[in-house]
Amino acid sequence: MSGATLSTEVSNGANDDLKALIRTIPDFPKPGIMFRDITTLLLDADGLAQSVERMAAATIGKIDLVAGIEARGFLFAAALALPLKAGVLLIRKDGKLPGATIAEDYALEYGSDRIAIHADACAPGARILLIDDLIATGGTARAAVRLLRKAGAVVTQAQFLVDLPDLGGADALRADGIEVTSLVAFEGH
Numbered sequence: 541m542s543g544a545t546l547s548t549e550v551s552n553g554a555n556d557d558l559k560a561l562i563r564t565i566p567d568f569p570k571p572g573i574m575f576r577d578i579t580t581l582l583l584d585a586d587g588l589a590q591s592v593e594r595m596a597a598a599t600i601g602k603i604d605l606v607a608g609i610e611a612r613g614f615l616f617a618a619a620l621a622l623p624l625k626a627g628v629l630l631i632r633k634d635g636k637l638p639g640a641t642i643a644e645d646y647a648l649e650y651g652s653d654r655i656a657i658h659a660d661a662c663a664p665g666a667r668i669l670l671i672d673d674l675i676a677t678g679g680t681a682r683a684a685v686r687l688l689r690k691a692g693a694v695v696t697q698a699q700f701l702v703d704l705p706d707l708g709g710a711d712a713l714r715a716d717g718i719e720v721t722s723l724v725a726f727e728g729h
Contacts, residue, residue, distance in 0.1 A: 678709025
């Protein structure tokens with residue numbers, strides 16, 4: 541399934557069953573923010589299974605590794621790796637992995653942060669699917685793509701359970717040459 545097809549499904553309500561399982565918490569972590577809480581979807585066995593099944597169906601081509609961004613991305617990466625017959629690569633906050641690592645800095649709203657992978661986590665040319673629970677501004681996801689490409693990986697697609705399109709992260713990833721898909725979208729912040 542192509543990203544364009546999946547985007548159409550998001551807009552025509554094909555995943556409304558999953559969207560209904562995601563709780564919105566107003567004013568968290570600060571006033572004016574509408575926090576999209578996926579823990580309620582994770583508690584629903586069928587909702588979680590359907591999410592993974594639909595993400596697997598949206599994957600394009602053969603994947604060697606599913607790279608999950610800390611921390612909720614780990615859940616989806618591990619679950620997706622099984623039907624895709626792929627390994628799991630962990631993208632962690634810098635300083636959390638033992639042994640030799642490579643890292644990438646990225647900007648936050650106020651300051652910066654750094655993510656890392658093991659230096660030997662992927663062979664050059666490995667085909668990687670990037671996964672996280674949610675795409676907002678895209679800062680972390682874009683840094684993850686840069687990091688994986690620095691390691692020699694081929695990263696052409698990323699998937700998210702939730703897209704917050706008003707924040708522009710998916711469009712920024714597309715500008716970096718990434719096919720972006722998500723199962724549900726929430727307008728506004």
